[in-house]
Each structure stands twice: as structure tokens, then as C-alpha cells.
Amino acid sequence: MISLPVLIAVGPCLMLAMAALALCVVNVGFSRTTHALLWAAGCATGAAQWGAMSLQGLLDARTTNGGPVVDLLGIASISLLAEGFRVRRHGERGRHVVAVAAGVATLLLLTLFALPAQPIRAAVTPVLSVGLLGWAAATVRPRIGRMQPTEAVVIGVLLAVALVHAVGAGLALAEQMGVLRSHSAYNILYLLSVEPASAAVAMSALLIIAFDYAVELRRLLHTDPLTGVLNRQGFDHHAAQAFERGRRIALAIADIDLFKAVNDTHGHAVGDAALAGFGHYLAERTGRDGVVARLGGEEFAILLTGFDAEAALARVEEVRAGLAGLAVADVPDLRVSASFGVAERRPGEPLLRTVERADAALYRAKRAGRDRAVLAETAA
Amino acid sequence: MSPLAVILVALVSISAVVAMMLSAAWHDLGRPEHARTWASAFAVTAATWFLPFTRAMDWLGDTTVAVLMPGLAGYAAVLFAIGFRQRGGLPPWRLRLFGAAFANTLALSVVAHLWPGPSWIIPYAALGAGAFALSARALRGRRRGERAAERVAEGGLAILTLLHLLVLAGVAGMEAGLLTLRLDRLAVATLMGLPGIIGGVGLFTIILLTADLADQTRRQAATDMLTGLLNRRGFEAAARQVLAAVRRDARQLALVLIDVDHFKSINDRFGHPAGDRVLAQVAQRIGQGIGRRDVFARVGGEEFALILADTDLQAAACAVEVLRLQVETTTFDLPEPTRITASFGMAAVDDEDEGLADLFLRADRALYRSKANGRNRVTVAA
Numbered sequence: 001m002i003s004l005p006v007l008i009a010v011g012p013c014l015m016l017a018m019a020a021l022a023l024c025v026v027n028v029g030f031s032r033t034t035h036a037l038l039w040a041a042g043c044a045t046g047a048a049q050w051g052a053m054s055l056q057g058l059l060d061a062r063t064t065n066g067g068p069v070v071d072l073l074g075i076a077s078i079s080l081l082a083e084g085f086r087v088r089r090h091g092e093r094g095r096h097v098v099a100v101a102a103g104v105a106t107l108l109l110l111t112l113f114a115l116p117a118q119p120i121r122a123a124v125t126p127v128l129s130v131g132l133l134g135w136a137a138a139t140v141r142p143r144i145g146r147m148q149p150t151e152a153v154v155i156g157v158l159l160a161v162a163l164v165h166a167v168g169a170g171l172a173l174a175e176q177m178g179v180l181r182s183h184s185a186y187n188i189l190y191l192l193s194v195e196p197a198s199a200a201v202a203m204s205a206l207l208i209i210a211f212d213y214a215v216e217l218r219r220l221l222h223t224d225p226l227t228g229v230l231n232r233q234g235f236d237h238h239a240a241q242a243f244e245r246g247r248r249i250a251l252a253i254a255d256i257d258l259f260k261a262v263n264d265t266h267g268h269a270v271g272d273a274a275l276a277g278f279g280h281y282l283a284e285r286t287g288r289d290g291v292v293a294r295l296g297g298e299e300f301a302i303l304l305t306g307f308d309a310e311a312a313l314a315r316v317e318e319v320r321a322g323l324a325g326l327a328v329a330d331v332p333d334l335r336v337s338a339s340f341g342v343a344e345r346r347p348g349e350p351l352l353r354t355v356e357r358a359d360a361a362l363y364r365a366k367r368a369g370r371d372r373a374v375l376a377e378t379a380a
Numbered sequence: 381m382s383p384l385a386v387i388l389v390a391l392v393s394i395s396a397v398v399a400m401m402l403s404a405a406w407h408d409l410g411r412p413e414h415a416r417t418w419a420s421a422f423a424v425t426a427a428t429w430f431l432p433f434t435r436a437m438d439w440l441g442d443t444t445v446a447v448l449m450p451g452l453a454g455y456a457a458v459l460f461a462i463g464f465r466q467r468g469g470l471p472p473w474r475l476r477l478f479g480a481a482f483a484n485t486l487a488l489s490v491v492a493h494l495w496p497g498p499s500w501i502i503p504y505a506a507l508g509a510g511a512f513a514l515s516a517r518a519l520r521g522r523r524r525g526e527r528a529a530e531r532v533a534e535g536g537l538a539i540l541t542l543l544h545l546l547v548l549a550g551v552a553g554m555e556a557g558l559l560t561l562r563l564d565r566l567a568v569a570t571l572m573g574l575p576g577i578i579g580g581v582g583l584f585t586i587i588l589l590t591a592d593l594a595d596q597t598r599r600q601a602a603t604d605m606l607t608g609l610l611n612r613r614g615f616e617a618a619a620r621q622v623l624a625a626v627r628r629d630a631r632q633l634a635l636v637l638i639d640v641d642h643f644k645s646i647n648d649r650f651g652h653p654a655g656d657r658v659l660a661q662v663a664q665r666i667g668q669g670i671g672r673r674d675v676f677a678r679v680g681g682e683e684f685a686l687i688l689a690d691t692d693l694q695a696a697a698c699a700v701e702v703l704r705l706q707v708e709t710t711t712f713d714l715p716e717p718t719r720i721t722a723s724f725g726m727a728a729v730d731d732e733d734e735g736l737a738d739l740f741l742r743a744d745r746a747l748y749r750s751k752a753n754g755r756n757r758v759t760v761a762a
Contacts, residue, residue, distance in 0.1 A: 008386060010572065011387075011390060011572070011575050011576060014576040015575070015576055015579045015580075018576065018579070018580050018583055020582060021532075022583045022587050025528050025529060025532050025587065026529070026590060026591075027588060028528060029527070029528035029591065029594075030528075030529075030591060030594040030595070030598075031590075034675070055394055070762070075695055146701045148404075148407070148408045149403070149404035149407045149408055149409040150401075150405060150407070150409075152402040152404070153400055153401055153404040157397065157401075159673075192386060192390075195390040195394070195575055195579075196389070196390050196393035196394050196397065196575075197381060199394045199397065199575070199579040200394075200397045200740070202583070203397065203401055203579075203582055203583060203586055204397065204401075205588060206583065206586045206590060207401050207404070207405060209590050210405060210409055210586060210589050210590035210593055211405075211408055211409070211591060212407055212408075213593035213594050213596075213597050214409045214593055216597050216749065217410070217593060217597040217600055220597065220600045220601050221600060221605070225611055225612065225613065226680075231605075233605075254674055260644050263644075267744075267748070268639075268680055268681075268683060268744075269744075272680060272681075288524070289562060295656075296652040297644075297647055297652060297681065299652070299657075
């Protein structure tokens with residue numbers, strides 16, 4: 001029968017080499033991102049680590065503890081993976097993590113060669129790994145909104161692997177201090193966890209790339225390309241979400257006054273720029289109070305959450321008044337005004353009905369001379 | 381700690397993790413049916429490799445486990461094939477494939493009872509080879525998504541098919557007395573490779589999901605949702621490519637801008653949804669009248685752009701005149717009969733080294749003249 005150290009080292013080596021290859025395919029094929037490259041490098045380094053481990057195992061079947069080269073490769077691998085997660089979240093600014101990891105690795109190298117028999121040696125790698133993995137897991141948390149299952153699974157996997165390392169560190173220390181029989185529990189944990197852990201981390205990286213694509217795809221499907229605000233689909237999606245949460249919702253339908261004249265006088269290009277400027281202005285002024293969508297043509301909607309009818313009217317009036325001094329397109333004497341119809345959603349009312357009431361109010365605003373906000377009648 | 385236990389734990393936990401990941405992927409990546417099918421394949425695989433633990437506890441007899449394991453593995457292989465067929469948009473053949481897996485279980489128990497020795501594995505090896513070959517074919521059958529990822533998956537599936545065939549050939553050779561193999565060594569080698577193989581399969585299923593999404597995202601970013609044509613971004617990218625090719629080969633090219641006349645009044649009279657239907661119909665009508673190599677896009681509200689490749693200006697003008705007539709004679713899906721027309725402005729690439737933006741500007745000016753001269757006409761830029 002084959003010896004244990006070889007057995008446990010060959011599995012993760014192959015697994016990580018495959019993962020590195022897979023991530024390279026992803027990189028060359030379609031996702032030219034820095035974090036995918038870092039993950040590929042991390043997996044390749046990990047494969048090298050276990051390859052080195054396996055070679056040592058073949059030479060001396062009694063050791064399962066790798067020695068300085070293996071430790072260093074291990075730390076480098078986990079640092080690269082963690083840095084990949086950081087770059088994915090925060091962009092490429094500031095490479096301090098890699099720098100820190102390199103510093104720690106140098107320190108470790110010195111420690112290992114200077115103090116080969118110290119208990120630190122067995123514990124340093126796992127302790128560093130726990131920190132890096134826990135921190136990588138923290139970068140996966142969603143910035144806004146609810147956590148999705150994919151994020152939860154990836155965080156779970158990273159934390160589980162971190163936990164294995166933490167227990168490993170504890171066991172290693174206990175063994176060094178003579179509390180545990182030498183290399184028994186530590187080894188068993190290592191034997192059982194190493195291959196699944198490397199597979200899981202590598203697959204998490206791939207899964208999160210897929211997840212990012214899904215998010216981007218939804219953004220594309222929900223965004224109006226001209227103005228950058230939500231489109232009809234995105235509006236319906238957001239409204240449905242707000243309805244689900246049972247928040248108080250008010251809706252304003254906005255329509256640029258005499259927009260046809262803008263198009264006819266200045267041409268389509270200026271008309272488009274005016275639409276984009278108007279949408280941008282609405283989104284900026286609405287801020288965190290709600291979302292802005294372009295429903296079609298020059299018609300926009302503002303969905304205000306946590307507002308009743310009067311508060312919404314006051315808020316919309318503010319937005320409308322701000323339009324007076326705004327140059328929406330880069331044309332010096334072009335000013336636009338807009339009319340607004342505001343309605344608060346009544347309990348149990350379908351979205352379409354609220355839109356209709358707001359539309360009716362908008363119609364009254366137009367009839368009354370434009371450039372004003374009008375509240376929908378409360379009686380239907 | 382026996383090496384066998386290490387491998388078994390790895391097999392169960394890797395399969396379980398992949399099953400979990402694919403379930404999450406199904407939920408978050410637009411609910412592709414095949415992700416769920418693959419997730420169940422991995423769940424079955426996890427169950428398969430959990431069985432030996434029950435043998436250790438003496439819940440089941442040796443023979444039962446020996447039949448159950450390849451039996452379950454057969455179901456996993458079949459689920460894979462179903463997933464690949466779903467992904468390729470083919471009929472999943474659920475009944476046929478589950479039937480094959482069931483037949484595999486029956487055959488396994490018959491063979492295990494009648495012929496002691498390695499031949500017991502033959503039904504499974506045959507089913508596995510068939511299922512993976514079928515998966516590879518489904519991948520080849522209808523190409524979609526990213527080429528590189530599909531090639532990796534195809535290679536992986538080919539290796540899996542080959543491995544099953546090798547087992548088949550090996551066992552058959554031993555039964556026929558042509559081969560003598562050290563079974564214990566082979567078993568160890570197989571077991572050692574298995575976590576890697578299962579992990580590898582997990583990796584390439586996730587890559588395929590990623591690649592499909594990447595492709596969809598790229599196409600979506602270039603597509604106008606209402607008409608299904610290219611949008612402005614997609615048009616510019618495509619136009620630049622065509623323009624570069626035309627310059628290189630000193631060929632001719634015409635850019636046509638199209639604007640639906642009085643579109644605003646259609647919206648005002650019949651509402652936005654009706655206006656959207658009109659745009660979609662105009663897009664469809666013009667799309668039918670152009671060649672496959674021409675680039676056609678919706679570049680603004682009611683504005684379309686068309687690149688006619690390899691045509692001189694005169695021929696292009698004739699073709700565009702036909703398009704104008706086609707729009708004029710279309711019966712639109714509106715509450716009352718309404719005559720809808722469009723104005724056209726076109727420009728050809730000059731000898732001068734002009735960019736896309738300049739070409740666009742000249743065509744736009746021509747379009748403006750069409751509008752000023754009474755609409756429903758074609759104007760060629762000077």
C-alpha cells in the first residue's frame with residue numbers, strides 16, 4: 001500500500017493544478033481580471049506546495065511536516081488567494097496585502113532557519129492562514145442588500161477552511177507543548193481536510209467569478225443605456241422588492257416639458273444628452289431616498305421608500321425647483337423643466353394602479369401649465 | 381488512519397461541496413435547469429461514496445454495497461448527461477437515461493451473483509462510458525458560450541469516457557485470459573485519482589456556467605432589448621470592425637441612418653407600449669430586407685443605423701429606397717390604421733481617412749435634410 005504522506009500530498013497537488021489551469025482558461029477565454037489572475041497564481045503556488053510535499057514524502061515517508069520551503073509556498077499561495085479576494089472587492093488600489101505577506105514570509109523564513117525546533121514553526125502557517133482566509137471571507141459580504149446563497153456558500157467554505165487551519169494550529173501547539181501525543185490528532189485533521197479544502201477554495205474562486213457575471217448581467221438588463229438609470233424592467237424589479245418588504249412607498253412620474261421642441265430645435269444628439277442629464281440629475285437628487293427609472297421616451301419615475309404622500313410631494317417639489325438652474329446638456333441657453341405627478345401607494349394596491357394614479361396627476365400638472373408637481377387625488 | 385478512509389472522506393466532502401455550490405449557482409445565476417441537475421448528480425456521488433462507511437458499520441452486506449455503489453454511480457453519470465443535454469437545449473431524454481441507469485442496477489446485481497470476480501463492474505463501466513460520451517456530444521451539438529471553456533469540458537468528458545472504456549477493456553481482457561492485472565494496485569490507483577477526477581468535473585461544470593454567463597453578459601451589453609438588434613454600443617464596436625476591414629481591402633461601404641417619422645405623435649396617441657411595438661415592427665421589416673453581412677442596430681429612441689458593406693453608393697441608395705417603401709407599406713399593429721414612414725440619410729466612406737464619428741455626422745446631416753424636405757425620403761450625403 002502507498003504511504004500516507006504521498007497520498008495526501010498528491011491529491012491536492014493535482015486538484016490545485018487543475019484549478020490553476022481552469023482559472024487560466026477563464027482568464028484567456030473571457031474574464032481578463034486581475035483577481036482571476038491572482039487566484040490562478042495562488043492555485044499554481046498551492047500545487048507547487050503540495051508537489052514539494054509529495055516529493056519529500058517519497059524521500060522520507062515518516063514526516064508529514066513539510067519544512068520551510070513547503071511552509072513558504074503555502075503562505076504565498078494563501079496570500080495570493082486572499083489578495084485576489086481583496087482586489088475583487090476593492091479594486092487594484094494599494095498592494096499592501098501582498099507587501100505584508102511578503103514581509104511575513106521573509107520573517108518566517110528567518111525564523112524557520114534560525115529556530116527550526118521551536119513550537120512557533122508548526123503554528124505560524126496555520127495562524128497566518130486563518131487570518132488571511134477569514135479576511136478573504138469578509139470581502140465576500142454584499143455591500144448592499146441581502147446576502148445571496150452563492151455568497152453565503154463561498155463565505156461558509158472559506159470560514160470552514162479557516163476553522164480547519166485554526167484547529168490545526170491549536171493541535172500543533174498542543175503537540176509541541178507535550179499535551180498531545182506527537183503528530184497524531186494534527187495529522188489526522190490534515191489528512192482528512194487538505195484535499196477537500198483546496199478543492200473547495202479553488203471552486204469558490206470560480207463560483208464567485210460566475211456570480212459577478214450574473215450580477216453584471218442583471219445590471220445590464222435593468223439599466224437604461226442612455227441615461228444610466230433603471231429601465232422599466234429594473235423599475236418593476238425594485239418596486240416588487242419594496243412591496244415585499246412592506247415599506248411605505250410613494251411614486252412620482254416625471255415628464256420633461258415640451259421635449260419635442262428640444263429635439264426639433266437642437267437635434268437628436270442634444271435631445272439624448274438632455275435625457276441623460278435629466279436622468280442623472282434625478283438620480284443624484286433622489287440619492288438614498290429611492291430609485292429613479294426611465295419608463296420610456298422622456299418619462300421617468302422616482303420610487304421613494306418610506307415617504308407618505310405629503311412628504312413625497314415636498315421632496316419632489318425640491319427636485320423640480322432645482323431644475324431651473326441646471327444646464328442638462330452642453331448647450332448654453334437650453335433649460336428644461338418637468339412636470340411631476342405624485343401618488344402614495346395605498347395598502348394592497350397593485351403597482352400598475354399607483355402608476356396610473358400618478359400618471360393622472362401628471363396629466364393634471366401638464367394641463368395646469370407644466371413645470372409643477374401635483375398630488376394624486378386620494379379617492380380613486 | 382487508513383489511506384482508504386482519507387480518500388473516502390475527500391470524495392464525500394468534495395462531492396457535497398460541489399453539490400452545494402451548484403445549488404447556490406442555480407439560485408443566483410438565473411436558475412439554469414442544468415445547474416440543478418448537475419447539483420443532484422454530485423449529491424448522488426456524495427451518497428455513493430458515503431456507502432462504504434455504512435459497510436464499516438455493518439448495516440449492509442458486502443454484496444449489497446458492491447451493487448449499490450456502481451448502481452448509484454450510474455445514476456450520477458446519467459444525471460450528468462441529462463444536465464449537458466439541457467444545457468445544449470436538446471430534449472433531456474429523462475425516461476431513456478433513467479431507464480438505462482435502472483437497467484444498470486439490475487445488470488449489476490445479476491452479474492455480481494452469477495460471476496464472482498472483476499466482471500461485476502462491466503455494466504457500470506459501459507453505462508458510464510455511454511453517459512459521458514453523450515455529454516460530450518451534447519456539448520458539441522449546439523455551440524453556445526465560450527469556446528475555450530467548452531473545449532476544456534470536452535477534453536475532460538473525453539478523458540472520463542476513455543477511463544470507463546479502459547476499465548471495460550481491462551476487465552474483459554482479464555476474463556478472456558488475455559491480461560493479468562494486479563487488481564489491488566489498480567484499485568489503489570483508481571481510488572487515488574478519484575477525488576481529483578470528481579473535483580475536476582466539479583471545476584469544469586462551474587467553468588461552463590461561468591462561460592455561459594460571460595457570453596450572455598457580453599451579448600446583452602451589445603443588444604437593444606426592445607428590438608433584439610444591436611444597441612449603440614454594439615453598433616459602434618461592429619461598425620469599427622467593418623470599417624477597418626473595408627479600409628484594409630479598399631472596399632466600399634455605406635452608412636444609413638433611419639428615423640421613424642412623427643414617432644412622438646404615435647406615442648402620444650396610442651401610448652408607449654404601442655410605440656414600442658411600432659419600433660419592433662420597423663426593425664423586423666428592415667431586418668428582413670438586408671443582407672446577412674450588413675450591420676443593423678437601434679442607436680437611439682426611434683433611430684436606427686445600418687451599414688451596407690461592399691456596396692457603392694448608387695446600389696446602396698437603390699437598396700435603401702426599397703427599404704423605405706417597405707416601411708411605408710407595412711401594416712402596423714395599432715388600434716387604428718396609421719400610415720407610418722421613415723426618413724433616411726446615408727453617406728459612403730470617402731477616400732479620405734475619416735472616422736466613424738465623421739461618417740455618422742454626414743449621414744445625420746443627410747437625414748436632417750430628408751426631414752426638412754418633407755420626410756419619408758432618402759437623402760444621400762454629398
